[in-house]
Amino acid sequence: xxxxxxxxxxxxxxxxxxxxxxxxxxxxxxxxxxxxxxxxxxxxxxxxxxxxxxxxxxxxxxxxxxxxxxxxxxxxxxxxxxxxxxxxxxxxxxxxxxxxxxxxxxxxxxxxxxxxxxxxxxxxxxxxxxxxxxxxxxxxxxxxxxxxxxxxxxxxxxxxxxxxxxxxxxxxxxxxxxxxxxxxxxxxxxxxxxxxxxxxxxxxxxxxxxxxxxxxxxxxxxxxxxxxxxxxxxxxxxxxxxxxxxxxxxxxxxxxxxxxxxxxxxxxxxxxxxxxxxxxxxxxxxxxxxxxxxxxxxxxxxxxxxxxxxxxxxxxxxxxxxxxxxxxxxxxxxx
Ligand code: COA
Numbered sequence: 001x002x003x004x005x006x007x008x009x010x011x012x013x014x015x016x017x018x019x020x021x022x023x024x025x026x027x028x029x030x031x032x033x034x035x036x037x038x039x040x041x042x043x044x045x046x047x048x049x050x051x052x053x054x055x056x057x058x059x060x061x062x063x064x065x066x067x068x069x070x071x072x073x074x075x076x077x078x079x080x081x082x083x084x085x086x087x088x089x090x091x092x093x094x095x096x097x098x099x100x101x102x103x104x105x106x107x108x109x110x111x112x113x114x115x116x117x118x119x120x121x122x123x124x125x126x127x128x129x130x131x132x133x134x135x136x137x138x139x140x141x142x143x144x145x146x147x148x149x150x151x152x153x154x155x156x157x158x159x160x161x162x163x164x165x166x167x168x169x170x171x172x173x174x175x176x177x178x179x180x181x182x183x184x185x186x187x188x189x190x191x192x193x194x195x196x197x198x199x200x201x202x203x204x205x206x207x208x209x210x211x212x213x214x215x216x217x218x219x220x221x222x223x224x225x226x227x228x229x230x231x232x233x234x235x236x237x238x239x240x241x242x243x244x245x246x247x248x249x250x251x252x253x254x255x256x257x258x259x260x261x262x263x264x265x266x267x268x269x270x271x272x273x274x275x276x277x278x279x280x281x282x283x284x285x286x287x288x289x290x291x292x293x294x295x296x297x298x299x300x301x302x303x304x305x306x307x308x309x310x311x312x313x314x315x316x317x318x319x320x321x322x323x324x325x326x327x328x329x330x331x332x333x334x335x
Contacts, residue, residue: 001175001176002175002176002180003129003130003132003173003174003175003176004129004173004174004175004177004180004181004182004183005122005125005126005129005130005137005171005172005173005174005182005183006171006172006173006174006181006182006183007169007170007171007182007183007333007335008068008069008071008169008170008171008172009065009066009068009069009169009170010065010068010167010168010169010299010302010303010306011061011064011065011067011068011167011168011169011303012061012064012165012166012167012168012296012299012300012303012304013057013060013061013064013165013166013167014045014163014164014165014166014290014293014300015045015046015047015048015051015057015164015165016045017045017046017047017048018043018044018045019043019044019045019046019146019163020032020042020043021035021036021041021042021043021160024151024156024159024160027151027152028151028152028153028155028156028159029153029156030153030156030160035160038265038267039160039161039265039266039267039287039291040265040266040267040285040287040288041160041161041266041287041288041291041292042288042289043288043289043290043291044162044163044164044289044290044291044293045163045164045165045290046146046163046164047144047146047147047164051144052087053086053087053144054083054085054086054087054093054142054143054144054166055087055093055096055097055100055142057142057143057144057164057165057166057296058081058083058093058096058097058140058141058142058166058168059097059100059101060166061140061142061166061167061168061296061299062097062101062138062140062168063101064168065138065168065169065170066101066138066168066170068170069170069172071136071170073101073102073103074102074103074104075136076101076103076104076106076136076137076138076170077104077106077134077135077136077137078106078107078108078125078128078133078134078136078137078138079094079097079098079103079106079107079108079109079137079138079140080094080109080111080121080124080125080128080137080138080139080140081093081094081097081108081109081110081111081139081140081141081142082110082111082112082113082117082118082120082121082139082140082141082295083110083112083117083141083142083143083294083295084112084114084117084143084145084294084295084324085143085144085145085148085294086110089203092108092109092110093110093140093142094108094109094110094140095108097138097140101138103138107134109124111124111295113295113323113325113327114198114294114295114323114324114325114327115262115264115292115294115295115297115321115322115323115324115327116188116262116295116321116322116323116325116327116328116329117141117294117295117296117321117323118139118141118167118295118296118297118298118299118319118321119186119188119298119319119320119321119328119329119330119331120188120327120329121139121141121295122139122171122183122186122319122331122333123183123186123188123329123331125137125139125171125183126183126186126331129171129172129173132173134173135172135173136170136171136172136173137170137171137172138168138169138170138171139168139169139170139171139299140166140167140168141166141167141168141295141296141297141298141299142165142166142167142168142295142296143164143165143166143293143294143295143296144164145162145163145164145293145294146162146163146164148200148221148222148223149162149222149223150219150222154219155219155222157225157227158222158223158224158225160291161264161265161291161292162223162291162292162293162294163290163291163292163293164293165290165293165296165297165300166296166299166300167296167297167298167299167300167302167303168299169299169302171183179314179334180334181313181314181334181335182333182334183331183332183333184249184332184333184334185245185248185249185331185332186329186330186331186332187241187244187245187329187330188327188328188329189237189240189241189327189328189329190325190326190327190328191233191325191326192325192326194229194230194233194324194325194326195324195325195326197225197226197229197230197233197326198223198224198225198226198230198323198324198326199223199224199225199324200221200222200223200224201220201224202215202220202221203221230264231265231267231268233322233326234264234265234268234322234328235268235271235272235275237322237326237328238261238262238268238272238320238321238322238328238330239272239275239276240328241320241328241329241330242259242272242276242318242320242330245318245330245331245332246318249332251316251332253276253277253278254277254278255316256278256282256316256317256318257282257311257312257315257316257317257335258282258283258284258305258310258311258315258317258318259272259273259276259278259282259283259284259317259318259319259320260284260298260301260302260305260311260317260318260319260320261283261284261285261298261319261320261321262292262297262298262320262321262322262323263285263286263287263290263291263292263293263297263301264287264292264322264323265287265292266285266287266288269283269285269287272320281310284301284304284305284310284311285301286300286301286304294323297321298319298321302317311335312335313335314334314335315334315335316332316333316334316335317331317332317333317334317335318330318331318332318333319331319333
């Protein structure tokens with residue numbers, strides 16, 4: 001009998017504090033025109049000082065997803081968490097969710113695949129379900145990135161791009177329901193030669209002394225990126241991922257009802273869309289409102305796409321992501 005990992009619910013939570021491009025231009029030498037033209041972003045959400053960390057946002061999204069699925073925390077038998085911004089250096093955020101949500105003493109693991117967190121996460125969940133190690137899985141993707149951004153002119157190339165937010169999904173093992181709904185295929189990749197092209201080096205064990213006052217003084221504690229190189233690699237790998245998943249499932253781009261790409265730059269997504277020969281309505285974008293929320297991006301998109309009626313039961317969905325590592329990948333899902 002056919003065993004499938006079916007998505008029961010998806011929900012999101014974003015902090016209330018809106019930070020517009022004009023707000024950022026009060027802090028650094030930038031402008032709404034520059035940010036809009038280069039990235040498509042108009043505003044993003046930042047947590048305020050009362051936020052207790054990524055697990056807080058993850059918990060809020062998780063509670064919404066659980067309620068939507070009609071599950072209680074005791075039903076969950078695996079937590080998969082994706083984030084690049086954990087509450088603590090260790091342990092991971094998964095165990096914090098286990099405790100905050102009041103789950104049983106189930107396995108809880110963290111995935112570190114940055115902007116590819118959701119696509120890696122769905123692939124991992126699919127594997128656990130198909131190998132019969134889990135039946136009811138909570139996948140949470142959450143990021144609190146604003147506190148580590150350099151919100152001065154020195155850090156403007158990174159600071160204008162990122163935001164905070166969380167998305168969560170419940171995914172269930174379903175056997176032979178005849179619907180063919182669920183995760184149909186996943187494709188993942190990595191290339192560690194790009195590790196330092198987009199990274200945050202400190203604090204880190206590769207640095208003697210781990211972190212010093214001088215590192216903080218010299219602003220070596222913020223993320224950094226070669227934007228142009230990331231941009232080129234992103235377009236190539238997103239197209240490679242789409243091509244691979246379409247080919248091995250005998251599909252043409254037109255047969256996909258909705259592509260949900262990672263939201264790093266609207267121009268990246270427009271290039272991918274035109275290369276695939278698809279009209280704008282076949283690709284979901286919300287970068288204008290949230291910037292890049294890293295692992296949380298795709299589940300936030302999914303949650304909004306469902307709410308807006310753009311993602312319906314039975315639709316064929318393709319997720320596409322590229323991020324630091326480099327990591328990339330996608331999932332083909334019958335919704
Ligand atoms: N506001 C105003 N000017 C800025 C700026 C900002 N926020 N950030 C950079 N600039 C300046 C640069 O200093 C540069 O000035 P110069 O020409 O005097 O040297 C100029 O704008 C052009 O910068 P450049 O880096 O050429 O811009 P770009 O067109 O490559 O766009 C990114 C920059 C970051 C938007 C783009 O490269 C990008 O989106 N890259 C991929 C990002 C990504 O995918 N990241 C996450 C992966 S998941």
